[in-house]
Amino acid sequence: MKVVGPVLFWSTALLALAMILSDLFFMYVPSILVTLFWTVFLVAILYGVVRQNLLSYFVRRLVSSLFVIAVIATMTFFMLRLLPGGPFDEEKALPDHVKANIEKKYGLNKPLLNQYWDHMSGIATGHLGYSYKYEGREVSSIIKDAFPVSFKLGFYALVLSFLIGVPLGLVAAAHHGTRIDAAAMVAAISGISLPSFLMAPILIYIFSFGWPINKLFPGFYEWMLHYDILLPAALWHSPRHYILPVVTLGVRPAAFIARLTRTSVLDVIHSDFVRTAHSKGLSEKVVLYHHVLRNSLVPVLTYAGPLVAGILSGSFIVEIIFAIPGIAKYFVQSVFNRDYPLIMALTLLFSVMLIFANLVVDLLYKVVDPRIDVS
Amino acid sequence: MVKYLGILVFLLLMACQPSRDTYVVQDDGTRLKLPYHETLSTVITSEPPKIDWLLSSDTDSSWIEEQIMEGLVRFNLQEPGLKLKPALATHWEQQEEGRVWRFHLRKGVEWSDGVPFSIQHVLDGFERILNPSNAAIAVDNIFPIKNAKLYNQGKLKDFSKVGVRAATPWIVEFELEQPMAFFPLLLTHHTTFPIRLDVIEKHQELWTEPKNIVTLGPYRMIHWHHDSRMVLARNENYWGDKPDIKYLVFYMIGKPATSLRMFERGKIDFMRDLPSTEIPRLSQKPEFEFLPGLRLYYYGFKVNKAPFNDPRVRKAIALAIDRSQVVKVLGGGQVPLRSWVPTGMFGFDDDVGIAFDPQKAKQLLVEAGWGDAKKWPPIVIGFNTEDKHRQVAENIQAQLKTNLGIRVELKNEEWKTFLNGLRSASAYNLFRLGWVADYGDPHNFMAIMTSFSENNRTGWKSEKYDALVAKGLKETDPKERLKIYHQAQKILVEEEMPVIPLFSDVNQLLVSQRIENFHNNVLDLYHFANMRLKK
Numbered sequence: 015m016k017v018v019g020p021v022l023f024w025s026t027a028l029l030a031l032a033m034i035l036s037d038l039f040f041m042y043v044p045s046i047l048v049t050l051f052w053t054v055f056l057v058a059i060l061y062g063v064v065r066q067n068l069l070s071y072f073v074r075r076l077v078s079s080l081f082v083i084a085v086i087a088t089m090t091f092f093m094l095r096l097l098p099g100g101p102f103d104e105e106k107a108l109p110d111h112v113k114a115n116i117e118k119k120y121g122l123n124k125p126l127l128n129q130y131w132d133h134m135s136g137i138a139t140g141h142l143g144y145s146y147k148y149e150g151r152e153v154s155s156i157i158k159d160a161f162p163v164s165f166k167l168g169f170y171a172l173v174l175s176f177l178i179g180v181p182l183g184l185v186a187a188a189h190h191g192t193r194i195d196a197a198a199m200v201a202a203i204s205g206i207s208l209p210s211f212l213m214a215p216i217l218i219y220i221f222s223f224g225w226p227i228n229k230l231f232p233g234f235y236e237w238m239l240h241y242d243i244l245l246p247a248a249l250w251h252s253p254r255h256y257i258l259p260v261v262t263l264g265v266r267p268a269a270f271i272a273r274l275t276r277t278s279v280l281d282v283i284h285s286d287f288v289r290t291a292h293s294k295g296l297s298e299k300v301v302l303y304h305h306v307l308r309n310s311l312v313p314v315l316t317y318a319g320p321l322v323a324g325i326l327s328g329s330f331i332v333e334i335i336f337a338i339p340g341i342a343k344y345f346v347q348s349v350f351n352r353d354y355p356l357i358m359a360l361t362l363l364f365s366v367m368l369i370f371a372n373l374v375v376d377l378l379y380k381v382v383d384p385r386i387d388v389s
Numbered sequence: 390m391v392k393y394l395g396i397l398v399f400l401l402l403m404a405c406q407p408s409r410d411t412y413v414v415q416d417d418g419t420r421l422k423l424p425y426h427e428t429l430s431t432v433i434t435s436e437p438p439k440i441d442w443l444l445s446s447d448t449d450s451s452w453i454e455e456q457i458m459e460g461l462v463r464f465n466l467q468e469p470g471l472k473l474k475p476a477l478a479t480h481w482e483q484q485e486e487g488r489v490w491r492f493h494l495r496k497g498v499e500w501s502d503g504v505p506f507s508i509q510h511v512l513d514g515f516e517r518i519l520n521p522s523n524a525a526i527a528v529d530n531i532f533p534i535k536n537a538k539l540y541n542q543g544k545l546k547d548f549s550k551v552g553v554r555a556a557t558p559w560i561v562e563f564e565l566e567q568p569m570a571f572f573p574l575l576l577t578h579h580t581t582f583p584i585r586l587d588v589i590e591k592h593q594e595l596w597t598e599p600k601n602i603v604t605l606g607p608y609r610m611i612h613w614h615h616d617s618r619m620v621l622a623r624n625e626n627y628w629g630d631k632p633d634i635k636y637l638v639f640y641m642i643g644k645p646a647t648s649l650r651m652f653e654r655g656k657i658d659f660m661r662d663l664p665s666t667e668i669p670r671l672s673q674k675p676e677f678e679f680l681p682g683l684r685l686y687y688y689g690f691k692v693n694k695a696p697f698n699d700p701r702v703r704k705a706i707a708l709a710i711d712r713s714q715v716v717k718v719l720g721g722g723q724v725p726l727r728s729w730v731p732t733g734m735f736g737f738d739d740d741v742g743i744a745f746d747p748q749k750a751k752q753l754l755v756e757a758g759w760g761d762a763k764k765w766p767p768i769v770i771g772f773n774t775e776d777k778h779r780q781v782a783e784n785i786q787a788q789l790k791t792n793l794g795i796r797v798e799l800k801n802e803e804w805k806t807f808l809n810g811l812r813s814a815s816a817y818n819l820f821r822l823g824w825v826a827d828y829g830d831p832h833n834f835m836a837i838m839t840s841f842s843e844n845n846r847t848g849w850k851s852e853k854y855d856a857l858v859a860k861g862l863k864e865t866d867p868k869e870r871l872k873i874y875h876q877a878q879k880i881l882v883e884e885e886m887p888v889i890p891l892f893s894d895v896n897q898l899l900v901s902q903r904i905e906n907f908h909n910n911v912l913d914l915y916h917f918a919n920m921r922l923k924k
Contacts, residue, residue, distance in 0.1 A: 042418045099805030104446070105822065107843035108526065111542045115524040149439040150594040151615075159615045218650060239655070242409055247650040248642065250617065251412070337642040337651075339616035347435075347643075352805055 019065065022058040029054055037166070038253045059374065066380050072373075079369045083362060087137060090361045091130055094354055101146040101352040120146065133358065143355035147348070153359045157341065161363070163250060164328030164340035167259055172325055174264035175271055180307075180314070182268070183275025188302060190280060198272065205269030214262045214335045221258060222247040248337040259336045263329050267321055274317055278310035285309075311382050319375035323368040409655075411638060413612050413620055416600075421612070423620065426924060427635040429904065429917060431659040432648045436616040436641050440597040442579040443518040446527040451579050453639060456621055456917055457604040460582045461492050461511070461561070462573055466910045467919060471829045473573055476629075477506065477583070477605070478561075487568040487865055492561045492576075498628045500585065502603045508555045510583035515553045518580055527580050530827055533572065535564045570865045571830040578828065607632045607918035616641055632918040649899075652676075658901035661913070665777040668721040668897065676899045679722040680909040683826035684894035685731045685834065686723075688770075688785070692849045692887050693814050696765065701757040703886040706819075707743055708750035709792040710785060716892050718784045719777065723892040729834055729878050731893040733911040736831030736871060741878040742890065747792040754793065762794035769798045771817030773807040778821055781891070811846045822846065823894065829912065831874055832862050838881055838888065849887030854880050 029051040036043050063072045102108065102116050117123040121132060136143055142153040186198035219225045222245050228235040238244055246255050282288065283306055291301045328342025341360070348356040379386045409425040437450040442458050445451060461478035464471055478492040498506040515534075518525045521543045532538045535552030539545040552564030565572060575581065585603055592601040599610045607627045612620035621637040640657065642648045645664040649671075651657040663671055671677050690697040690706075697703055712725035724732050727742025754760045770786065772778040782799050789795045800817060802810060810816035824844075827833050835858045836842055840850035857877040864870045882890060896913045905921040 040418070041414050044418075097806075099807075099809035102526070103805050103808040104526075105808070106446075107846075109529055109843060111521075112524070112526065112528060115521045115541075115543075116526070119522070119524040144594075147438055148436060149444065150441070150597070151439075152594075156615070222650070222654065244654075246656070247654050248647045249640065249651075249656075251414075334644050335647060337640070337644065337647050339614070339641070343643060350804060 018061060022054065022061055026051070026055050026058050041252055059377065062377055062381070066377070068377065068380070075373055079373075082369065083365055084134075086365050087134065087358065087362060088130075090358055091133060094352075094357060095126065097349075097352065099352060101354065103352075133355075137358070137362070142359045145353055145356050147351040147353045147356070153355045156344065156356065157359060157363060160339060160341040160344060161327075163338060164333070164342055165326050167250075167256070167263060167332070167338060167340060168322075168326035168328060170256060170260040171264035171267070172322065174260055175266075175268035178264070178268040179271025180275050182272040184279060184302070184307060186272065186276045187279035187283065195276075199276070202269040202272040205265045206273075208265070210262050210266065210329065210331050211335065213265060214258070214332065217258050217262060218247050221245045248335070250336070250338045250340075255336075259332050259338060262336075263325065263332045267325065270317065271314055274314050275310060278313045279306055282306050282310045308382060312379065312386075315375050315378055315382065319372045320368065322375075323364070323371040326371075327364050327367055413614075413618075415612060421620075423636045423638065426922060428638060429634045429636070429659060429920070429922060430638040430640065430657045431917075432640045432642050432651070432657050432662075434641075434643060434645075434662055437619070440602065440610070440613075442582045443514060443584055444523060444525050445579070452915070453610075453619065453621070454579045454582070455606075455914065456608045456637065457602075457606045457610055457624075458579065458582045459606045460579070461494075461576045463916075464577055464910075464912065464914060466912075466914060466916055467908055469910075471910070471912065473577070477511075478576075481573060483572075485568065487570050487572065488565050490563045490565070490572050491556060492563070494559045494561065495628065496559065498605065499626055500603045500605055501609045501624055501626055503626070504585070504603070506583065506605060508558055508561060510585060511561050512553060512555065513586045514582060514584040515551070516548050517584055517586070519548075519551065525580070527578075530575055530578055530580060533565050533567075533569050533575070535566050567863055568865055569862065570867075570870075571828070571832070574828040574830055607916075608637060630918075633921040634917055637917055652899050652901075655901075658904055659915075660899045661896070663897050663899065665719070665721070665775075665780070668719070671897075671899065672721065674899070676901060678898045678900050678907070678909050679895045680911060681722070681724045681732050681893040682896040682911045682913050683731050683734050683829065684896075684913075685726065685729070685824045686781075686891050686894045687822060687824075688889045688891060689820050689822060689847045690849075690887055690889075691814060691818055691820070692847050694818060696757070696759045697818060699757050699759075700885050701753045702759055703889075704743065705750040705753040705757070705759075705793070706789065707882075707886055707889045708746045708753070710788055710889065710891075711745040712891055713745075714788065715781055715784050718780050721897055722895045724895075726890045726893045727882065729838070729881050729888070729890055730831045730874065731826075731834070731890075733893070734826065734829060734831060734834075735867070736834075736874045738871075738875055738878060741875060742882045743886075750793060762796075765795055767798060768795065768818045769800050769816075770819045770821070771800050771802065771807060771810055772821040773804045774801045781821065814848065820846070826912065831870075832858070835861065835874060835877055847887040849885065851880060851885060854885075 029047065033043050033047055033051060036047065063069055102113065114123070121129060124132070145151050145153050145156060148156065182198050182202065186195045189195050224235050224238060224244050227238070245257055249255050288301060288305055291305050328340040330342045330346055332338070333340045333342045344356060345360055348360060411423040411425070411428060411430070413421045413423065415421055433449040433452065435449055437445070437453055438447055439445045440450055440453055442451075442454040445454065459476045461476060462473045463476040465474040475495075477495050477498065479495050481490060481492040483490050494508055494511070500506060515531070517523055518528055518531065519537055519541045521541055528541055536545055536550050537552070540548060540551050545551070554562050556562040563572065583605065588601065588603050589596045592598070595601055599613050602610055604610070604624070607624055607629070608621040609624040610619065611622045618641060619639045621639070623632050623635050625631065640651070642651070645662050648657060648660050648662070649664060649667060652660050672679070690703050692698055692703070712727070716723045716725050726732065727744065728738050730736040730738065751760070759765065770782050772782050779801060786797050786799060789797055797819070811820060824834060824837060837844045838849070839845065839855045839858055840852070841855070854877055857873055857880070861870050861873040861877065864873060881888065896909065898909070900907050903923045905923060907920055
């Protein structure tokens with residue numbers, strides 16, 4: 015039985031790696047790989063739940079989540095109807111009978127409670143309906159196209175933020191009170207304070223327009239333009255396009271994680287079991303990586319739950335500035351367009367992600383620190 | 390460590406494709422190369438809501454439809470004057486002084502899938518857009534056709550009673566409600582293009598996807614990555630002159646500042662919708678092209694509430710606004726406008742409208758009993774949130790303060806909230822709106838302000854004006870029409886003043902130096918089939 019856990023863990027990791035490589039090298043991820051990854055991932059989680067004797071807790075959480083989602087859907091439905099202006103209002107006003115034709119087509123002429131019932135039963139059976147704005151496109155197909163893009167962007171940004179944040183925090187804590195610590199924390203605070211709508215243009219200006227090279231060495235700049243060496247200023251068509259948006263999106267959480275890790279490591283480093291480990295004669299490295307780091311990750315994980323849900327559902331600003339075809343801008347635009355079915359679907363999507371991410375994080379607590387009783 | 394460095398360098402090299410060509414990864418994972426010297430890239434502001442030329446009503450969709458489809462006639466954009474040229478109809482003639490029109494169809498034309506074009510496709514198009522169950526939005530343009538409105542309202546079930554029919558297998562006959570001199574102009578609009586019902590029947594909602602769609606125009610759609618980009622390729626099956634540019638790429642980029650960066654990096658060759666705050670800088674560039682278009686920008690009064698229920702007060706406000714200042718703030722080549730019909734259109738009239746005269750304005754206010762600015766109720770100018778509208782509103786706010794001493798409040802709101810506010814009588818006292826020509830005839834503008842028009846949001850009604858507009862529509866002699874529109878405009882922007890025309894807005898573009906044979910035009914219509922790329 016002991017092998018199953020590691021096998022599941024490593025196959026999830028390997029499949030994820032395969033997807034990343036396939037995406038970076040071929041700009042194409044075969045759908046079979048995606049399906050396989052999600053299957054293994056879910057099986058791994060379920061296995062973890064069963065192993066930790068959390069099945070009844072897990073089921074309880076799922077049932078309460080369903081209730082939460084129903085409440086969210088209901089509130090969204092009625093709040094949308096309170097917004098002034100309807101989906102088909104445009105600068106050019108419509109003749110009354112044309113408006114009536116449209117309302118009839120979309121069932122908007124029915125009594126509100128009937129519409130509510132249609133909507134809820136649609137959601138229950140998995141029919142999210144057709145978008146009002148992108149006529150003839152199913153809401154589910156919009157999400158299917160746009161969500162993986164945001165997911166990819168968010169995923170790379172997450173990986174980046176953990177790869178930078180955790181070591182940075184660890185280094186700062188290990189060199190507590192020195193210049194290294196100060197430098198790391200200055201970097202972290204700058205990263206947190208620099209908003210992405212400022213960060214993005216600065217990065218673009220430097221890495222896409224070649225400032226200050228374009229001013230200092232115009233000849234070299236021309237050469238770079240000719241061979242297209244500078245990074246693209248926008249769009250999302252190849253790995254080259256990923257770099258700037260991923261960095262823009264990843265810097266803030268990276269800085270935050272660095273600070274969290276540092277504080278938490280400093281807390282743990284003074285506890286009794288670390289002193290015991292030291293007095294047992296273990297090397298500094300082993301103590302730091304094995305005893306301290308693992309125990310310091312609990313607060314980071316707490317932050318990671320909402321972070322994962324937030325970052326994977328995309329960032330409006332980053333997607334707009336870099337013209338990335340992700341889901342985040344629909345969160346804003348669907349409201350401007352009063353595209354009721356799309357707004358509803360996105361709200362539910364975000365809720366589900368938040369609930370799911372929190373659930374996974376709660377389960378991970380148990381893995382990181384077996385003393386915690388999540389149920 | 391060295392090993393990892395090697396991998397990193399290799400990754401970077403893979404990621405850098407040192408070439409200006411564009412690659413498109415198609416649905417099946419294969420890559421299509423679009424060579425730089427054969428590809429023109431441009432930008433639209435959003436995912437086209439639907440490439441269904443009969444049901445779509447937005448500019449992004451229609452711009453693409455103009456490239457891949459065509460109707461009975463087309464505008465000749467190569468020459469000024471907005472003349473028509475034959476397209477799917479070779480020639481046409483009118484009968485009964487313009488109440489009946491007959492269009493002779495071109496023979497031997499094929500759709501992009503090889504099916505021959507026939508008269509049934511034209512008739513199907515009209516049935517489809519008028520059928521109430523399709524809930525077409527931009528349908529009112531074809532209401533001049535006899536019984537079209539009744540059919541669209543569902544009051545008439547028999548389509549054969551609608552005034553569009555096959556006179557012979559190659560002649561379409563239109564019977565109108567009343568004579569209309571400019572009827573052929575309406576047929577340039579994409580809502581009158583032919584359609585293939587069999588394709589829609591087969592693929593249902595998915596018929597506009599690249600693998601399903603069939604078209605007749607100089608280009609055809611080969612790739613559509615939703616929300617990202619669309620690629621059109623030359624239609625080798627096109628009946629007329631084949632376009633010089635082989636591929637067109639339409640990037641969907643919501644933020645003008647982003648598109649501008651792409652343009653400045655040479656990734657985009659042609660862009661409209663420039664960021665308004667950048668206009669003063671961009672107007673210095675050789676790539677900048679502008680032309681006052683058939684676009685009216687105006688302020689309207691809600692005439693039901695004091696003090697604007699008095700025409701003298703409305704007139705005083707109009708007299709106190711120096712339009713040249715407004716235009717200067719925008720700095721993009723807009724032309725101050727006193728008349729209702731914009732510059733560049735038949736019916737434009739320099740003798741109509743009132744000019745800046747603050748002294749007279751004050752005098753009128755005193756006459757009307759509103760001379761004391763302190764006694765004014767709070768005045769609210771409403772507009773939808775956008776830099777440009779804010780710039781205009783702030784300027785007008787300042788002018789009214791200096792010239793009349795009146796304080797006005799600005800209220801900007803999100804688009805649909807603003808439109809909803811316009812419906813109420815009390816949300817704003819003054820509001821900004823615009824109108825872009827659907828077709829090149831003044832009736833399009835005059836009809837907005839009739840008392841029964843949904844687009845008249847002022848609450849102002851004048852039977853005299855309504856009668857003049859109706860008369861102008863029927864009149865076939867251009868000179869007589871001009872006279873009628875002169876009278877009607879006098880009522881509108883001199884005597885009653887429910888609206889203040891401010892300026893003709895401009896079509897502002899950035900056109901790369903490698904594009905040749907580009908002709909700007911007042912309709913803001915750009916057919917890439919006419920353009921060429923420098924080799």
